[in-house]
Amino acid sequence: MPRxxxxxxxxxxxxxxxxxxxxAAAIGAGLARAAIAGRVNGSLVDLDxxxxxxxTIEIITPTSPEGLEILRHSTSHLMAQAVKELFPGAQVTxxxxxxxxxxxxxxxxxxxxxxxxxxxEKRMEEIARHDLPVKRQLMGRQEAIDWFLSQxxxxxxxxxxxxxxxxxxxxxxxxxxxxxxxxxxVPSTGRLKVFKLTRLxxxxxxxxSKNKMLQRIYGTAFADKKALExxxxxxxxxxxxxxxxxxxxxxLFSIQDDAGGGLxxxxxxxxxxxxxxxxxxxxxxRAAGYEFLFTPHMANLDLWRTSxxxxxYRESMFNPMTVDEQSYQxxxxxxxxxxxxxxxxxxxxxxxxxxxxxxxxxYRYEMSGVLHGLFRVRGFTQDDAHIFCRESQIEEEISxxxxxxxxxxxxxxxxxxxxxxxxxxxxxxxxxxxxxxATAALRGAILHHGLEYCEDVGGxxxxxxxxxxxxxxxxxxxxxxxxxxxxxxxxxxFDIGYIGEDGARHxxxxxxxxxxxxxxxxxxxxxEHYAGHFPMWLAPVQAxxxxxxxxxxxxxxxxxxxxxxxxxxxxTDLRNQKIGxxxxxxxMQKVPWLLIVGERERTEGxxxxxxxxxxxxxxxxxxxxxxxxxxxxxQQG
RNA sequence: GCCGACGUAGCUCAAUUGGCAGAGCAACGGAUUUGUAAUCCGUAGGUUAGGGGUUCGAUUCCCCUCGUCGGCUCCA
Numbered sequence: 136m137p138r139x140x141x142x143x144x145x146x147x148x149x150x151x152x153x154x155x156x157x158x159a160a161a162i163g164a165g166l167a168r169a170a171i172a173g174r175v176n177g178s179l180v181d182l183d184x185x186x187x188x189x190x191t192i193e194i195i196t197p198t199s200p201e202g203l204e205i206l207r208h209s210t211s212h213l214m215a216q217a218v219k220e221l222f223p224g225a226q227v228t229x230x231x232x233x234x235x236x237x238x239x240x241x242x243x244x245x246x247x248x249x250x251x252x253x254x255x256e257k258r259m260e261e262i263a264r265h266d267l268p269v270k271r272q273l274m275g276r277q278e279a280i281d282w283f284l285s286q287x288x289x290x291x292x293x294x295x296x297x298x299x300x301x302x303x304x305x306x307x308x309x310x311x312x313x314x315x316x317x318x319x320x321v322p323s324t325g326r327l328k329v330f331k332l333t334r335l336x337x338x339x340x341x342x343x344s345k346n347k348m349l350q351r352i353y354g355t356a357f358a359d360k361k362a363l364e365x366x367x368x369x370x371x372x373x374x375x376x377x378x379x380x381x382x383x384x385x386x387l388f389s390i391q392d393d394a395g396g397g398l399x400x401x402x403x404x405x406x407x408x409x410x411x412x413x414x415x416x417x418x419x420x421r422a423a424g425y426e427f428l429f430t431p432h433m434a435n436l437d438l439w440r441t442s443x444x445x446x447x448y449r450e451s452m453f454n455p456m457t458v459d460e461q462s463y464q465x466x467x468x469x470x471x472x473x474x475x476x477x478x479x480x481x482x483x484x485x486x487x488x489x490x491x492x493x494x495x496x497x498y499r500y501e502m503s504g505v506l507h508g509l510f511r512v513r514g515f516t517q518d519d520a521h522i523f524c525r526e527s528q529i530e531e532e533i534s535x536x537x538x539x540x541x542x543x544x545x546x547x548x549x550x551x552x553x554x555x556x557x558x559x560x561x562x563x564x565x566x567x568x569x570x571x572x573a574t575a576a577l578r579g580a581i582l583h584h585g586l587e588y589c590e591d592v593g594g595x596x597x598x599x600x601x602x603x604x605x606x607x608x609x610x611x612x613x614x615x616x617x618x619x620x621x622x623x624x625x626x627x628x629f630d631i632g633y634i635g636e637d638g639a640r641h642x643x644x645x646x647x648x649x650x651x652x653x654x655x656x657x658x659x660x661x662x663e664h665y666a667g668h669f670p671m672w673l674a675p676v677q678a679x680x681x682x683x684x685x686x687x688x689x690x691x692x693x694x695x696x697x698x699x700x701x702x703x704x705x706x707t708d709l710r711n712q713k714i715g716x717x718x719x720x721x722x723m724q725k726v727p728w729l730l731i732v733g734e735r736e737r738t739e740g741x742x743x744x745x746x747x748x749x750x751x752x753x754x755x756x757x758x759x760x761x762x763x764x765x766x767x768x769x770q771q772g
Numbered sequence: 773g774c775c776g777a778c779g780u781a782g783c784u785c786a787a788u789u790g791g792c793a794g795a796g797c798a799a800c801g802g803a804u805u806u807g808u809a810a811u812c813c814g815u816a817g818g819u820u821a822g823g824g825g826u827u828c829g830a831u832u833c834c835c836c837u838c839g840u841c842g843g844c845u846c847c848a
Contacts, residue, residue, distance in 0.1 A: 294848045315848050336843030337775025348775050502773055684805045719809035
């Protein structure tokens, strides 16, 4: 008599073994209707799985993250079936659920077109309407390979051949369509109601550019129409916030062919924001005990040979240039220079830790196809720093870095963080002991801050463990900017050392870290986070004084001059235009405050402010408004 | 780099099956002196990304180059 324990701790008993579906039905008719799969003792299974012994059972519905993933995975099968019906020669390859939808890769003799997409979607709806049962079956390895080969599905046969021996081969059948899949899946195609094919793309078989290019069709699916619409709205919102578009509208920056792809030109308004960011950064670093360095943009190729970049970073570097018969390399990183500064004299343990920061511009070769606005460029400025310290100082230093990181990110308006600790990969330099110690120190620093984190086992770089911090923006997207990375390699390669208390020479620990990562990318993220509506302290123009007519130019200029003298970024618009026209123009430029001046304002030494939401504050004496603006301009975070 | 889509005035977009390349905004000139998201009139603005081909004729069809956009690990 199996006993089924449910998530709430209660349990169901049954005289005979029940299927997951039957258990759901026993709990409630509503749950049975919503159920698409189950979790039995922690493993996801199909609804018709018979549970013949005691087990913990959870019923999966499309509203849970796992349920949604199953729904999307099943929708990708539905799409594959539609494609096979419409394009019989197409071979199916893989079709997983991904972050916000699913895809399926096909090999077909000709490219699919947007019209094909519409036809596929229509056929999917038809198949869904037929409500075909989706049935799992096991098959012998060779039998499965033979079957797929008989269908001329060579990719599937290849996949099966690589499945570990101890794993069962399962197939899912819906109508005439049968696909290799681990499952689980929804019980029938009728459960797939809300889906949409979104785009076409090329994708290499197994993501390897040496392999054949397949055709990927992306789609998404949701539990209900409302969720799909919410998703589409989010996409629209993201498009509205696109930093490339806002960057152009607000004249912040450009990237032009005449200079080259991935090379950013910061226009005056963008440069203002950058300068504010840099000033803030410098203040915070001074307070945190950093010194600043300036180092060259290129160096003798030998430096990069010594650092090892020439070996392990070559694909990301521009080709060297020849100067006086010597090879020079434009820098992809700043670290070797900081090492040279360290090595320029004998260092004592009393000097450590040394914290050296640099807004260092680096150049990296990115394939033309991956360049993307400010997010993926070929030249960018890192808010880089290197800390040289003793082993015993690691935890304290990392802790201080985390402080500075979170403080900085909060200053720019980010509140939600996700922390990742990456540990020793298989191929690594440095002794197990040092890895062990360092990783423990990183962990300790994270815990010291009471932060939650995920551990990415084996995800570290070969030269040391690292901590990455992801931020969440205003519309819920995640971005990784900050990274703190221990390095056991470079100190070794450059043979740097310090004299310890014992009079012997010791190897310092080197920590690389960047808070914003790339100023260009961070600026792009800020633009999208705020949708161009920068808070006062970051806004390139904080206020514009608008005149009703030319008669008030004198007062407008006086207002501008006074606010400027107080340190505010203010402009005047004296143009002979209607006030509505001027308001519209500066509102579209997302200026936080518009100060309107006319007869009444001049007489009373006042302004009539209008905020960025269109709210009019009425007549306010200039002095009072100036104080308000100064207070707002001082607020960060 | 590879696959696909795209490339028309500074910007946003038109131009029937191949038949004189257009509009709005912006710019410039003039008028208007205006009270909270577009005042009116006028002027100028183009090697239709670049190159080649087919054609009596190409923005339109074909080829090449350049660029932009969406993708190219997310485990059957």
